[in-house]
Amino acid sequence: MSSIGLVIAIALPILLLLLIFVVVAKKQQKSAVQRGQARKVKEFALELAEALEFLLKVDSHGEIQCLILERLRQLDATYLSALPKKEREGANIIDFDALENKVKQGGKKKRVFKSDREIRYAKKQFSKIIKSFAPLVKNRTASEATILEFRRYLRISILEMEVDTFTAQGDVAAQRGDVTTASGYFKAARKILIDFNMQYPEKNARIRELAKKTAALFNGGEEQQGSLAKELSKEEQPDVDENGFPLDPNMDNKQNF
DSSP states (O other), X not given: OOHHHHHHHHHHHHHHHHHHHHHHHHHHHHHHHHHHHHHHHHHHHHHHHHHHHHHHHHOOOHHHXXXXXXXXXHHHHHHHHHSOGGGOTTOOSSOHHHXXXXXXXXXXXXXXXXXXXXXXXXXXXXXXXXXXXXXXXXXXXXXXXXXXXXHHHHHHHHHHHHHHHHHHXXXXXXXXXXXXXXXXXXXXXXXXXHHOSOOOTTHHHHHXXXXXXXXXXXXXXXXXXXXXXXXXXXXXXXXXXXXXXXXXXXXXXXXXX
């Protein structure tokens, strides 16, 4: 065998092995990229599903809930298409049957939260929902006018819940004679309304109402316990025994902020 033939005999198997290695490496790289893309879609979908679950607990707008459910279905389809073919079977992100049943049952309207922490969490979940609307216009699932209406509704809803919570906290503080704390809550609620960059029918009336509440605290006026304060007191009832007595006789009923 000539030297050229010997070189070819040695080099050819090596080249074939290198070629196989390159092909396999490219396939693995492609699969890794697909899994990475699928993972990002899944993480976003799970966050949006959490936001929808929360929305069902605090709001009763069925059209928005159905729209978010449809967006989740779209994300699930995107997730499956991003996965390598061998991994697609049974790889749905969430249990759509269970979530659809919850949406069909409808959400419930909630007016007040128990703490600032709950308010922050609610804002975060509403923000996720509002951000998820943009693709629905691009893929023509909903019209731009509808999405603008829903965005406005959600922004006003979370504002009203925050204002209602601060107002209820102020009412509770006023009832126990803590004028400084009550005034702080009323002023905070009023500032939120004033700084809000949207106009809606109840806004100015609520600003005037809060100003009257604040003035009444320093003018000797007495604010009766309203529905918001009653609702807040229900949210914050301490643990009681079977006879209705607190389990801890030294329990402090004051709010921690």
